[in-house]
Amino acid sequence: MTKAAKCFCMAGRKRKTPGAVALQPAANDDRRGDVQDPPAPLKSILAQNDPDAEVPSEIEFSYYFKNDRREHRLGEDFFDQPCIGLAKAFLGKVLVRRCADGTELRGRIVETEAYLGGEDKASHSAGGKRTERNTAMYMKPGTIYVYPIYGVYLCTNVSSQGEGAAVLLRSLEPLEGQPLMRQLRAARRREGARQLKDKELCNGPSKLCQALNIPRCFDRRDLASDPEVWLEGDPEASPLEPRDVVSASRIGIDSHGEWASKPLRFYLRGHPCVSVVNKEAERQTE
């Protein structure tokens, strides 16, 4: 795993002092397949904090962080940028889903695809096509486009600048609420199937919809203002360098000619939650 990917693999770590992001995992949380040692930047952050500071109770602990995090919600200005730029800017940001009972599920975005609309033949809005289904792609940047695929699955996009342009969210690194995510995913799988590893909870566009309980009715909601789903920046994440982001061809659009091979999929190099690794693209991006 690369240094950059390690910086992002902080899921479920218990921290002692305020300002941190990850919460303590549940006792039955399956950590197999995840990084075990804190990356160097995290060790540095921990070392800077007062080691003798009193640790608050679990309730105060949680409340403190939730208020702290809310300040990092991304507003409409963030979404108002060209599609490819937004697809890259999403990497490392945290998608949050607040459930009806107040439970918050969090996942860091590690893989996206840009669908440019217009000339992009692989886009649902290719040639300026407008239908009832893809209306959200033409709405203001930050609008969520949720659509059903293969009859039984959902995918989530976010509209960007540009007529009919949107970014598909492909994979997340689970950060908070893994037990509930696992339950939500298990509900769609065969009874008795093996337990999913953390890195398998959200490593696909439909998997993340299931794990974060994003229903079809979230279509056309505004990610910048909705009370149940939003995006946060991570103030502790190291800035991404060009080499940290792999540009590869998009997935599942083989029948769209030259547009099938354009490097419009972006993911964090070496991150275990990426759905499909493209080794050739990684060599070319090095």
Next chain:
DNA sequence: GTAGGGATGGTCT
């Protein structure tokens, strides 16, 4: 771990 094949039903033409 990876490759291959089947399932699935909404959307569009």
Next chain:
DNA sequence: GACCATCCCTACA
């Protein structure tokens, strides 16, 4: 009626 921005399971290395 064909297509599809996917997922799961099984078999095999």
